[in-house]
Amino acid sequence: MNKVTDELLRMVADFKGNFTGAYNIREDGGCAGRRSTENIKIESKQDKPGIDIRVAPGTKGEKVYIPACVTHSGVDDLVYNDFYIGEGADVVVVAGCGIHADGEEEARHNGIHRFFLEKGAKVVYEEKHVGTGKSTGHRHIDPVTEAFLAEDSSLTMDTVQISGVDTTYRRTSAKLAARAKLLVRERIMTTGVEAAKTDFTVYLEGEDSGADLVSRSVAKGRSHQEFTSRIVGTARCTGHSECDAILADHATVVATPALEAANLDASLIHEAAIGKIAGEQLMKLRTLGLTEEQAEEKIIAGFLK
Amino acid sequence: MLQLEHLAWRLPGGESILKGVDVRVPAGKLVVVTGPNGGGKTSLAKLVAGLETPTAGRILFEGEDITSLDITQRAQKGIAYAFQQPVRFKGLTVRDLLEMAAGKPLQECEVCALVGKVGLCASEYIDREVDASLSGGEAKRIEIATVLAREAKLSIFDEPEAGIDLWSFSKLVETFQELQKSHHGTLLIISHQERILSIADEIVVIADGVVREAGPREEVLPHLLQGDTMGCMCPLGKEVRHA
Numbered sequence: 001m002n003k004v005t006d007e008l009l010r011m012v013a014d015f016k017g018n019f020t021g022a023y024n025i026r027e028d029g030g031c032a033g034r035r036s037t038e039n040i041k042i043e044s045k046q047d048k049p050g051i052d053i054r055v056a057p058g059t060k061g062e063k064v065y066i067p068a069c070v071t072h073s074g075v076d077d078l079v080y081n082d083f084y085i086g087e088g089a090d091v092v093v094v095a096g097c098g099i100h101a102d103g104e105e106e107a108r109h110n111g112i113h114r115f116f117l118e119k120g121a122k123v124v125y126e127e128k129h130v131g132t133g134k135s136t137g138h139r140h141i142d143p144v145t146e147a148f149l150a151e152d153s154s155l156t157m158d159t160v161q162i163s164g165v166d167t168t169y170r171r172t173s174a175k176l177a178a179r180a181k182l183l184v185r186e187r188i189m190t191t192g193v194e195a196a197k198t199d200f201t202v203y204l205e206g207e208d209s210g211a212d213l214v215s216r217s218v219a220k221g222r223s224h225q226e227f228t229s230r231i232v233g234t235a236r237c238t239g240h241s242e243c244d245a246i247l248a249d250h251a252t253v254v255a256t257p258a259l260e261a262a263n264l265d266a267s268l269i270h271e272a273a274i275g276k277i278a279g280e281q282l283m284k285l286r287t288l289g290l291t292e293e294q295a296e297e298k299i300i301a302g303f304l305k
Numbered sequence: 306m307l308q309l310e311h312l313a314w315r316l317p318g319g320e321s322i323l324k325g326v327d328v329r330v331p332a333g334k335l336v337v338v339t340g341p342n343g344g345g346k347t348s349l350a351k352l353v354a355g356l357e358t359p360t361a362g363r364i365l366f367e368g369e370d371i372t373s374l375d376i377t378q379r380a381q382k383g384i385a386y387a388f389q390q391p392v393r394f395k396g397l398t399v400r401d402l403l404e405m406a407a408g409k410p411l412q413e414c415e416v417c418a419l420v421g422k423v424g425l426c427a428s429e430y431i432d433r434e435v436d437a438s439l440s441g442g443e444a445k446r447i448e449i450a451t452v453l454a455r456e457a458k459l460s461i462f463d464e465p466e467a468g469i470d471l472w473s474f475s476k477l478v479e480t481f482q483e484l485q486k487s488h489h490g491t492l493l494i495i496s497h498q499e500r501i502l503s504i505a506d507e508i509v510v511i512a513d514g515v516v517r518e519a520g521p522r523e524e525v526l527p528h529l530l531q532g533d534t535m536g537c538m539c540p541l542g543k544e545v546r547h548a
Contacts, residue, residue, distance in 0.1 A: 137533070176393065244395065283356055285393040286376040287385065288406045288451065302396035 001025060001032040002241030004100045011098025012128040013067040021066035024051055029077045030210035040064050040091070050112075053093075057118070063277030067096045068111060073103030073137050078110045085153075096128040097143070099165065101135035105213075107141040115146070117153035117180075124156045131164025138166035145172045149180035149208065156183040162165040162304070163189060163194065169197045176237075178206030186215040187304045190223035191252070200229040204237035204266070211243040218300050221249035230258040231265030243272040246303060306332035306491045307353065307459055312362035314348055322348045324514040325362065330459070330507075335485045335492040337505040337522075339529070344512040346495045347389055350463050353493070357377040367461070384457030389467060390446035391494075394538035395436045399447055402435055417451045422480045424473030441468040449477065456490065463495045478504065502526055511537035 004026045007013035022040035029049065036042050039059040043052050049245035052063060070077055083093065106229040108177035117123060131139040147155050161168060174182050188196050202211045211231060219225045231239035243255040257270035277299050307330040314323040323345045325399065336476040338346050351357045353364060355376040364372045371379055372394075387404075394402070403419055404411050409451045417427035423446035435447055445468045452460050466474055478500050483493060487505065494501055502508060508525040516523050 034543060120457075195366075223522055226366065280392050281394060284388060286357075287354055287380050288455065289377060289380040289408060290400075290405065291377050298397070298401075299394060300396075302401060305396045 001027060005032060007070040007072070008069045008098030008100060008130070008132070008171075009067055011130050012069075012098045013065055013130075015067075018156050019065045020106065021063045021065070022053075024053075026068040026077070026079060027073055028069070028075050029079075037062065041118065042066075043263035045080060045082075048080050049078060051081070051197040052082050054084045055086050055089045055091050055121075055241075057088055059086065059089040059091055062223055063092045063094060065094045067094070067098070068109055069097070070101070071097040071137075073101040073107050073135050074105040074108070075201055075290070076108045078112075080112045081114075083113065083115045083123070085115065085117045085123055088120045089118075090122040092124045092126065092182055094126045096126075097121045097132075097141055099128075099131045099139040099141060100133045101131070101137055101139050102133040104136050106137040106140065107135065109141070109144045111142070112144045113146070115148065115155060117147070117149045117155060119150045121150070121153045123154070125158065127157070127159040129159075129161040129165055129168065131166070136299065138155040139164065139167050141170045141303055142167075143171075144233075145170075147172075147182070149174060149176045149182065149209075149225075151178045151180065154181040154183070158261065159184070159186045160304075161188045163191060164197075165194065167195045167200070171199045173201040173203075174207035174211070175203045176206055178235075178303050179208045180206055181209070182213075184212075184213045184215075186217075188215070188217040188225065189220070189304060190218075190221045190225055191301070192223060193221065194223045195225070196223075197226040200218040200241065202229075202230075202231045202239065204231065204233045204239055205235055207235050208237065209235065209241070210238040215241075215243045218243070218246045218248070218304060219252065220248045221251060221252050222249070223251045225252070226254045226256070227259075227264050227272075227296070229270070230254045230260065231270075232260040232262070233268050234262045237267070238261060239266070239268040241270045244302065245272075245274040247274055247276050255263070306330050306367060307493070308336075308365040309349070309353070310363040310365065312349070312364065313353060314345075314352055314357060315360045323352070323359075323379070326511070326514070327517055327518065328509055328519065330491060330493055332491055334340070334506040334507060335481065335494065335504060336507045337494045337496050338509045338511060339496060339502060340511040340517070344361075344363055344465040345514045347463055349511065350386065350461050350493070353379075353459075354384055356386070356462060363519050369512075378465055380455075385452040385455040385457035385460045387449050387460075387462045387465060389463035391441075391444035393436050393439070393444060395434065395489055397435055398432050399425050399430050399435060399450075400432060402447065402451050403454045406451040411454075419454050420447075422453055422476070423450045424469075424476035427452075440472060442473065446473060446477075459491045459493060460484075461493045464497070465494065466496060466498045466501065474498075474500075499530075502529070534537050
């Protein structure tokens with residue numbers, strides 16, 4: 001593992017010199033370290049780049065780290081990771097991605113993740129994206145996540161992208177069986193001429209299934225963001241999506257929600273709000289002694305926390 | 306401590322809200338500004354805190370002309386202001402706001418003490434976001450707590466009673482009295498409440514953008530309670546007279 005990877009891991013995966021528990025570190029398309037545990041097995045795929053992560057039924061309280069790092073320009077990394085979460089397991093998956101580029105060529109990471117949650121399984125999925133370096137070539141991260149949730153299972157996705165990624169196109173889709181729950185918390189900040197696009201599609205197919213998608217974003221400079229969500233309810237279910245964006249400078253944000261109900265007992269809601277920081281919020285923090293710039297920083301940091 | 310000289314303020318459309326107000330707030334005193342709705346009380350408070358700029362007149366704070374200073378500069382000089390309508394923030398917690406107000410990290414017991422002073426049970430609120438999930442009364446009390454956290458030379462409270470239940474209001478009055486007795490800073494409270502008027506050292510009555518009466522509580526409050534006439538209704542439901 002090289003020094004750049006070490007630094008990126010500290011930013012995206014709370015790396016402190018080593019990981020406890022199962023892990024797989026991907027570096028520039030190769031494997032820079034791997035460990036399985038008794039309950040969590042990690043194996044390379046035979047037909048394409050990527051790994052299979054198998055969590056034994058009933059596994060509780062374990063974490064598995066699968067960060068990916070691109071450490072220089074000219075890398076175009078594509079990886080397929082499949083997670084098989086056994087019945088009744090309750091685990092945390094940490095899947096950050098860092099791209100460092102300081103040359104003229106582009107650097108890209110595409111992670112395609114599929115989650116198969118068996119009955120009653122619970123997963124918290126944490127994903128942090130960051131770009132570093134002074135490359136004139138662009139840094140791109142385009143994650144694709146597909147989730148299949150069996151009865152009574154739940155998936156919580158906590159995703160963050162704060163800076164340094166020129167373009168990102170995040171696609172997430174999920175199918176939920178009876179009483180399954182999907183909770184998504186997305187936070188994005190774009191600056192300069194960065195562009196971020198998010199696309200959620202959720203099928204609530206099981207009785208009493210539920211999804212809650214919340215995206216908070218800040219767009220500065222001349223950056224552009226697009227948020228698209230589509231929740232399809234074909235059973236008695238609850239669905240909620242919320243896009244809340246702070247706009248600054250000359251940035252642009254497009255929010256396009258869609259709700260589709262094919263059952264009388266489907267209860268689907270969408271909320272979207274786009275606007276600059278409220279003047280009264282700035283004034284309040286200034287009455288506490290902060291400058292306008294400090295107040296703006298605090299408001300944005302809290303909003304994206 | 307604070308002196309307002311011929312202070313005037315007009316709305317951008319030209320309507321005159323304050324018409325040459327003279328007010329003196331002595332150091333270490335609790336001064337209550339009262340008067341009918343729309344009389345200019347909140348405008349006066351905002352002018353002192355720097356949220357609005359006067360169209361004429363001067364604001365002197367500890368002898369210094371602060372009329373041209375902005376909100377931040379006035380806050381840094383020791384003026385704190387509790388908004389009448391509490392401001393909400395997505396993502397910022399009660400602890401975050403109180404630490405910003407105090408200008409330093411706070412121990413959990415310090416946060417608890419501040420929140421307790423406004424009648425809230427700290428353990429339930431310390432990590433709550435100051436967003437729409439708080440009721441109006443809860444948000445109002447957090448707003449007041451941010452001013453208490455500043456330990457400012459001059460603390461301004463704009464209708465602190467608004468939206469607060471009876472029990473929390475009693476606690477708040479006690480807190481004001483404690484501050485008054487400790488002589489820790491100067492309090493300027495905009496209020497209609499007789500219980501707050503009754504603990505004032507001095508009372509200023511403002512109506513139609515001018516000071517109608519000002520002086521020690523012992524002199525002004527009986528006029529308010531007796532309903533002496535002056536041509537406008539006082540907040541106690543009676544008429545007040547010219548000074």
